[in-house]
Amino acid sequence: xxxxxxxxxxxxxxxxxxxxxxxxxxxxPGPADLRDRYSLAILARTFPERNxxxxxxxxxxDYRGFDTVGEEFILFASVLGSMVxxxxxxxxxAKPLPDAITPGRDVGPSDAMRLWILAMVGVKIAxxxxxxxxxxxxxxxxxxxxxxxxxxxxxxxxxxxxDTFKRIMTHPLVEIAEAAGAAGFVIVxxxxxxxxxxxxxxxxxxGKSNExxxxxxxxxxxxxxxxxxxxxxxxxxFAFLQETLTVExxx
Amino acid sequence: MPGMNHLITYxxxxxxxxxxxxxxxxxxxxxxxxxxxxxxxxxxxxxxxLLTVIGYRPGLPAPIFTDWVQAGxxxxxxxxQALMLTDVVVEATVVALLLAITVKIHKRTGSTDPAAINxxxx
Amino acid sequence: xxxxxLAILLMVAVAGTAVVFTRDxxxxxxxxxxxxxxxxxxxxxxxxxxxxLSQIVIGxxxxxxxxxxxxxxxxxxxxxAEKEQNGKKR
Numbered sequence: 286x287x288x289x290x291x292x293x294x295x296x297x298x299x300x301x302x303x304x305x306x307x308x309x310x311x312x313x314p315g316p317a318d319l320r321d322r323y324s325l326a327i328l329a330r331t332f333p334e335r336n337x338x339x340x341x342x343x344x345x346x347d348y349r350g351f352d353t354v355g356e357e358f359i360l361f362a363s364v365l366g367s368m369v370x371x372x373x374x375x376x377x378x379a380k381p382l383p384d385a386i387t388p389g390r391d392v393g394p395s396d397a398m399r400l401w402i403l404a405m406v407g408v409k410i411a412x413x414x415x416x417x418x419x420x421x422x423x424x425x426x427x428x429x430x431x432x433x434x435x436x437x438x439x440x441x442x443x444x445x446x447x448d449t450f451k452r453i454m455t456h457p458l459v460e461i462a463e464a465a466g467a468a469g470f471v472i473v474x475x476x477x478x479x480x481x482x483x484x485x486x487x488x489x490x491x492g493k494s495n496e497x498x499x500x501x502x503x504x505x506x507x508x509x510x511x512x513x514x515x516x517x518x519x520x521x522x523f524a525f526l527q528e529t530l531t532v533e534x535x536x
Numbered sequence: 537m538p539g540m541n542h543l544i545t546y547x548x549x550x551x552x553x554x555x556x557x558x559x560x561x562x563x564x565x566x567x568x569x570x571x572x573x574x575x576x577x578x579x580x581x582x583x584x585x586l587l588t589v590i591g592y593r594p595g596l597p598a599p600i601f602t603d604w605v606q607a608g609x610x611x612x613x614x615x616x617q618a619l620m621l622t623d624v625v626v627e628a629t630v631v632a633l634l635l636a637i638t639v640k641i642h643k644r645t646g647s648t649d650p651a652a653i654n655x656x657x658x
Numbered sequence: 659x660x661x662x663x664l665a666i667l668l669m670v671a672v673a674g675t676a677v678v679f680t681r682d683x684x685x686x687x688x689x690x691x692x693x694x695x696x697x698x699x700x701x702x703x704x705x706x707x708x709x710x711l712s713q714i715v716i717g718x719x720x721x722x723x724x725x726x727x728x729x730x731x732x733x734x735x736x737x738x739a740e741k742e743q744n745g746k747k748r
Binding site: 540541543544547548551552554555556559561562567568569570571573574575578580582584588591594596597598600612616617620621624625627628631633635636639640642643646648 | 660661664666667670671674675677678679681682683686687688689693697700701704705706707708709713714720721724725728729730731735736739744
Binding site for chain 2: 291295299303310313343349356371377424431441507524
């Protein structure tokens, strides 16, 4: 199908889409009508039932926890796919390309940047763990905190500490963390089966509000999701960076 | 003001439709595979705009209960936010997977033009 | 406040259009970063705090990084293929 034909089809579809969209938008209720009973019910129930102050985390990991399991496994599968696709290439080209990660190679950044990176790595890891743990009390949770934790590994690469970076990346704990996080979610859901409840029911003691132990299974699920997202993004970084690390020596 | 709130809803829906169509136009007429993946990002952004407009409640605070916002009071829709939160992180990994596929296609055929890919070979 | 919400929505539309009509992927990365930032501001303006936090981290750290790494890999593969071709010719 050549290009002008594609564009004609696209514009025909776009005009139909626009007409239907306009026909639907004039019939939608306005924002102040507040007919959405599901969200009103959740807002009314989150604090009394679960002692949680961040409603969005409660919806993500408790009330709609099953959808989050699906999304987490989408992430897992995408990381797995990227690793498989990009790792095959590394074995083929390993012969002609010299290894760039040698200690003698030092055209790195200035000392000021290295000092700043050294200071920021600790702060980033602490901040990431804070966001993951306090997901049920203030904005945060597993997904955000996991990405922040993964970015701590990224700035080690930016500081040209290739030895440290390679040691972090090839450590088996990263892969174990990703798999354990994904499995942890499912296992916590299976805990509910001991009390003859459906999968992912919140059956652990709720605790007091505004403390980290409030919400039953929610902080545990949030922590396992954080570990999984952090491990997944570090592995993704490694899959992309592996070949650039070995090719740099040539130029 | 009821008029202004409706104006925001209609503008938001219009922006969502516009971005969806523009992103699709970019995908249809793309000449570089990485450009195609980034236009997919624009289509994803249009769904975020749509969900935001659906969950919009004028003048209400975020659904985080603190000393200032009493537990159980009215707030912005939390279900829509929960949908978007996981969506943002997961779609980034899907774009990473698409970029990995792009790299493999370039290695296989030597070009990044979508029209030059002849997949159905025996 | 409503004027601000309207302005942010229009800016999102402009940023999206700019990303699509920039043909070179290396230039597009800046546009995608800008789109991410405007989306994060939009989420904050609509009082959705968790999504905004997510979008800031992904849009500023995750997405431009992966795009630039993929582009670097594409360029390196092209260089390696060219060198192999030149080696074969001689």
